[in-house]
Amino acid sequence: MKTIIGLEVHVQLATATKLFCGCSTDYQDDNPNTHCCPTCLGLPGALPCLNKRAVEYGLRVAKALDMKVLEESEFARKNYFYPDLVKAYQITQDDRPLAVEGTIEIEDDQGHEKIVRITRVHLEEDPGRLVHVAGASKYSLVDYNRSGIPLLEIVTEPDMRSPQEARRFLNKLRTILEYLEVFDGDREGVCGWMQTYRSKVQSGSRSRTYPPTRASRRPSPSR
Amino acid sequence: MAGILDFSPDDRCNAFITACTGAAFGDGALAGIAVAINDNISTAGIQTTCASRILEGYIPPYDAHAVELLKQEGAAIVGKTNMDEFGMGSTTGTSAFGPTRNPIDPERVPGGSSGGSAAAVAAGLVPMALGTDADGSIRCPAAFCGIVGLKPTYGRVSRYGLIAHAGSLEQIGPMARTVEDVSRLISVITRYDPRDSMMLDQPYSHRPSADVSDLKIGIPTEYFGEGVDVRIATTVRDAIDVLEGLGAETTPVSIPSVRYAPAACCVICASEVSSNLARFDGVRYGPAVDTRKPWHEAYREVRQANLGPEARLRIMLGTLTLSAGYAGKYYAKALAARQRITRDFERVFCDVDVIAGPTTPTVAFRPGEKVSPLSIAGTLTAPANLAGIPAISVPCGDVDGLPVGLQVMGRRFEDERVIDVAYAYEQEVRS
Numbered sequence: 022m023k024t025i026i027g028l029e030v031h032v033q034l035a036t037a038t039k040l041f042c043g044c045s046t047d048y049q050d051d052n053p054n055t056h057c058c059p060t061c062l063g064l065p066g067a068l069p070c071l072n073k074r075a076v077e078y079g080l081r082v083a084k085a086l087d088m089k090v091l092e093e094s095e096f097a098r099k100n101y102f103y104p105d106l107v108k109a110y111q112i113t114q115d116d117r118p119l120a121v122e123g124t125i126e127i128e129d130d131q132g133h134e135k136i137v138r139i140t141r142v143h144l145e146e147d148p149g150r151l152v153h154v155a156g157a158s159k160y161s162l163v164d165y166n167r168s169g170i171p172l173l174e175i176v177t178e179p180d181m182r183s184p185q186e187a188r189r190f191l192n193k194l195r196t197i198l199e200y201l202e203v204f205d206g207d208r209e210g211v212c213g214w215m216q217t218y219r220s221k222v223q224s225g226s227r228s229r230t231y232p233p234t235r236a237s238r239r240p241s242p243s244r
Numbered sequence: 245m246a247g248i249l250d251f252s253p254d255d256r257c258n259a260f261i262t263a264c265t266g267a268a269f270g271d272g273a274l275a276g277i278a279v280a281i282n283d284n285i286s287t288a289g290i291q292t293t294c295a296s297r298i299l300e301g302y303i304p305p306y307d308a309h310a311v312e313l314l315k316q317e318g319a320a321i322v323g324k325t326n327m328d329e330f331g332m333g334s335t336t337g338t339s340a341f342g343p344t345r346n347p348i349d350p351e352r353v354p355g356g357s358s359g360g361s362a363a364a365v366a367a368g369l370v371p372m373a374l375g376t377d378a379d380g381s382i383r384c385p386a387a388f389c390g391i392v393g394l395k396p397t398y399g400r401v402s403r404y405g406l407i408a409h410a411g412s413l414e415q416i417g418p419m420a421r422t423v424e425d426v427s428r429l430i431s432v433i434t435r436y437d438p439r440d441s442m443m444l445d446q447p448y449s450h451r452p453s454a455d456v457s458d459l460k461i462g463i464p465t466e467y468f469g470e471g472v473d474v475r476i477a478t479t480v481r482d483a484i485d486v487l488e489g490l491g492a493e494t495t496p497v498s499i500p501s502v503r504y505a506p507a508a509c510c511v512i513c514a515s516e517v518s519s520n521l522a523r524f525d526g527v528r529y530g531p532a533v534d535t536r537k538p539w540h541e542a543y544r545e546v547r548q549a550n551l552g553p554e555a556r557l558r559i560m561l562g563t564l565t566l567s568a569g570y571a572g573k574y575y576a577k578a579l580a581a582r583q584r585i586t587r588d589f590e591r592v593f594c595d596v597d598v599i600a601g602p603t604t605p606t607v608a609f610r611p612g613e614k615v616s617p618l619s620i621a622g623t624l625t626a627p628a629n630l631a632g633i634p635a636i637s638v639p640c641g642d643v644d645g646l647p648v649g650l651q652v653m654g655r656r657f658e659d660e661r662v663i664d665v666a667y668a669y670e671q672e673v674r675s
Contacts, residue, residue, distance in 0.1 A: 059306050063523050065299065065407040066286040066308060070439050100519050100566075104539055109522030160535045163527070 026187045027179035031172045032198060033147070034078045035205040040146045040171035041069030041112065053152070053164035061169035063107025071096075075171040078203040079119045079144050082173060085197055086123030086139050094119050096144075104161070105149040107168055113145035125197070127189045129182070137190050138178040145172050173203070246270040249278060249320040257345040257354070259364040262291050263323040272318035273432060279314055280364045280373035283324040284331055285416060286405035287311055290321070294330045294407050295339035298550035302529045308405020309437040310374060310416050317432045322370060326360030329552045330409040330521065331376060332513070333357050334384050334622065337611055338554045348390060348647060352608040355388030357381040361419050362389040372425050374433070376406060378414035379509045380603075380625025383637035386419055387603035387649025390639045392426045392666065393419040395625075397657050398632035399444045401430075402437035409558075410516040413509070413629040423638060423667040427452045430659065450660040452667035457491030459665065460596040464499050467601030467624055467651075475643040480602045483640035483650045486672055487600070487665065495596060501588045502627045504581040509626040511565050511578035518562030521555060582630045589631040593655045598665055603637040603649030624651065634659040638666040640673075 039046055042060035059067035083090050095117040098110035123139035149168040151161045175194070181187045198204035249267045253260065261283050269276045281287055284294040286304040288311075293299040311321065328338040336344040336359025346354040347367040354363045358375030362385030365373050375382040377395035386393025394417045401416045408414045418429035427450065436445040461484065468477045488494055526533035526546035533542040551559070565574035592599065602624060628635035633653055640650035650669065654662040 059304075062528065064286075064304065064306070064529075065292070065294075065302070065523070066284075066304070066403075066405040067306075068404050068440055070441055098519055100522060102522065102525065102540065102543055104525075104527055107523065107528070109525065110519055 024183055025179045026181035026184070028175075028177045028181070028187060028190065030175040030191070030194065032175065032204050034075050034171040034173055034203055036072055036074045036078065036171055038072060039169035040072050040075050040144065041169055044169065046170055048166040051166065053162070053166060056166045057168070061107070062165055063168075069112060072171060075144060076119070078201075079142060079173050081201045081203055082175070082198065083120030083123065083142055085201055086125060086142070088120035088123030088139060088142065090120045091117055093117060103148070105151050105163055105168070107149065107165065111146060111148065113174075114143035118143035125190060125193055127186065127193055130185055135180075135186070137180045140176040140178055142173055142175050145174055146170065147172050245275065246318070247276070249276060249322065251278060251320070251322040253323075253364070253369040255369065257347050257350065257363040257367055258342055259325055259344055259360045259367065259369060260323045261293060261295060261326050261339075261341050261360070264290060264321065267320035267322045269320035270315070270318040272316060273428065274314060275318035277319050277372065278322040278370045279319045279429075280323050280325045280361055280370045281311060281321055282327055282358050282361050282373070282375050284327060284376055284407040285311060285374060286407065287321060287324065290324060292324060292407070293341070295327045295341055296329045296551065296555065297340045297531065298524045298526075298547070299530045300340075300550075301531070304405070306405065308416075309402035309439065310433040311405065313432050313435055319432075325358070325364055325373060327381075328357035328359070329555050330407070330517070331357040331378060331381055331414070332409055332517070332554050332558055334380065335611065336360060336385070338552055340552055343611060346389060346608050349608065349645070351610060352646070353388065353611055355385030355604070355608060357385075358393075358419065359385045362386055362391055362393065365389070365391045365419055365421060372418060372420040372429050374416055374429075375419045376408075376414055376416050377625075377629065378408070378410045378513060379622040379629050382417045382419060383603045383625050383635060383649065383651060386637045387639075387647060387651075388608035390642075390647030391419060391421050392423050392636065392638050392670075393417065394426050394430060394636045394659065394663065395628060395634065396430060396434070396659050397634045398629075399442050400446060400448070400634070400657065400659060401433050402440040402443050404437055404439040409520055410513040411520065412516060413512065423452055423636075423663060423670050426636070427663050427667070430663075444657070446657055448659060450663070453664050454490075454668040454671045456487055456665055456668040459487075459492040459598065461487060461492050461494045461665075462497035462592055462596035462599045463494055464497050464502070464592075464599055464601055466499055466502050471623065472602060472605040473607070473643065476602050476605065476607065476648050479641045479643060479648045480600075480650055483669060484600050486669055490668055490672060497592045497596060497599065499585075499588045499592055499599075499627070501581065501584045505585060505626040505630055506622050508578040508581035508585070508630060509622055511574050512582065512630075514558045514562035515565045515575050515578075516562065517555070517558045518560075518566060521551070521559055524551070526550075585627055586631045589627070589633060589653075597654070598662060599653045600665070601651055603651040607643050607646035607648060628653050632656055634662050636662045636666045638670055640669065
């Protein structure tokens with residue numbers, strides 16, 4: 022039996038404003054629902070307007086990981102119902118992501134050089150957050166401050182063979198993101214970092230947590 | 245000279261869902277003019293329902309860009325007009341707040357979906373109104389009620405604040421009794437808005453000119469053939485003769501792909517509807533969900549109870565046309581048809597400046613006479629939405645005392661030209 026790991030990493034990009042509106046992303050110390058506007062609340066009639074800086078940050082990462090940047094990139098809607106999802110769809114990328122086919126070099130468990138292939142990077146918006154108040158079983162609260170925060174999803178091929186390799190990969194990736202100044206590990210209140218592990222025995226079938234659940238969010242590795 | 249307009253309409257046609265008895269106005273190009281707004285356009289502080297129970301009681305905290313601009317130019321927003329629920333229909337009969345009647349003949353429908361706006365203008369309750377048009381929803385009621393209505397080029401008017409059911413086809417546009425008023429209204433609402441990514445910065449600043457000499461008008465055979473009432477065809481032909489008399493040159497053209505327009509429009513609309521209407525879940529506005537139930541159960545209940553049958557039908561249809569295994573068969577095909585229609589129009593516009601024909605194949609009918617979305621509605625109007633081109637409907641006579649509309653379509657961003665052609669016709673027959 023052999024462990025095979027591929028990762029989907031969701032990075033909160035360190036832009037000043039959200040992905041499709043002008044609301045500030047710096048809500049860490051503020052009250053719930055204070056960084057909201059018609060667009061990130063999904064009010065009827067509001068339209069998204071793409072944050073240029075978020076695209077630039079995404080492209081920075083793409084160049085750093087030696088990826089192919091697509092000439093034409095496309096946003097798509099992922100339709101599903103959930104109380105934290107204001108429009109009942111998430112604006113994300115499907116067919117034509119920002120960039121494809123990159124690499125990150127790490128050390129394997131024997132100390133040899135190893136290439137982890139990057140499948141794709143794409144931009145998407147974060148949903149709001151459900152708050153389950155202790156003792157209140159009849160309702161949950163929703164905080165939309167996070168709704169519309171830009172995420173860069175980085176997907177790898179299943180190239181890692183142990184949890185230690187995966188950890189080294191994430192440390193390396195984090196260093197790159199911080200060097201590029203697209204990710205601020207200190208700023209995020211909850212977590213700037215979400216990982217979905219896909220691991221399985223060698224037989225080839227892969228298990229995948231899908232859609233990525235909030236439970237799979239973890240604090241950043243270096244903390 | 246800002247002030248408050250006292251507005252108390254004698255609304256026998258049920259044109260308004262909400263009337264504002266005291267409407268503030270200011271200075272500007274539209275100072276003190278009463279303007280009615282289709283109820284799917286957001287108005288800060290005024291209930292905006294899209295004629296649906298699911299938005300009953302929803303008061304937007306913000307103005308649509310077009311409404312902001314109207315206010316800046318001093319207009320008095322006097323009310324919100326009735327429509328088919330979320331703009332889906334061509335009779336204003338699917339409204340949750342009861343049908344609107346045609347002021348010309350109360351036994352007949354005013355057309356739709358912007359039937360309330362058309363009726364309010366035709367009945368003389370307001371001089372102008374904003375409608376919205378995804379498959380003919382401005383032009384059809386304009387034709388049925390005997391007024392002027394323009395669907396602008398896609399990208400000419402900001403959709404910010406428009407609660408679109410099919411945003412890739414829909415535009416806000418002016419409706420009024422005269423071409424000149426339509427021109428006045430469009431010149432206010434085309435100012436650039438970066439919040440609509442599909443908008444181009446091409447404001448309309450034009451005074452209508454009645455000079456149509458040297459103009460080449462294409463007459464598409466498809467607009468005078470099967471399914472079009474012969475008396476309407478004759479009336480519209482006569483109207484085009486008037487333009488010829490003014491020096492325009494006419495030439496027969498063919499746009500064979502328009503026969504795919506109703507089906508393509510139906511599939512694209514339904515697909516977008518299934519996604520666009522998903523947000524109405526009772527969590528943030530409108531009738532509230534029962535929070536004691538599991539959320540999916542509560543969602544189902546609130547949507548079942550508050551969305552009308554037409555809306556639910558299209559949501560189900562659109563969910564099918566976008567699902568894996570069917571999207572290629574329906575949605576992708578509809579997009580291909582749309583591209584073909586767009587190209588066909590581009591080809592024709594190499595040879596002619598505008599295309600003219602009837603707006604609707606029939607005059608205003610009685611409620612219940614026509615029901616299928618594919619049967620009649622949109623056959624002659626939907627092509628302009630699919631191609632993104634401007635199209636105006638101007639009254640051009642009547643059949644059995646019911647108004648007939650002459651439709652003039654033009655090249656993208658040549659809204660000025662279709663307005664000029666309609667103006668030339670209107671001036672000639674009025675004088």
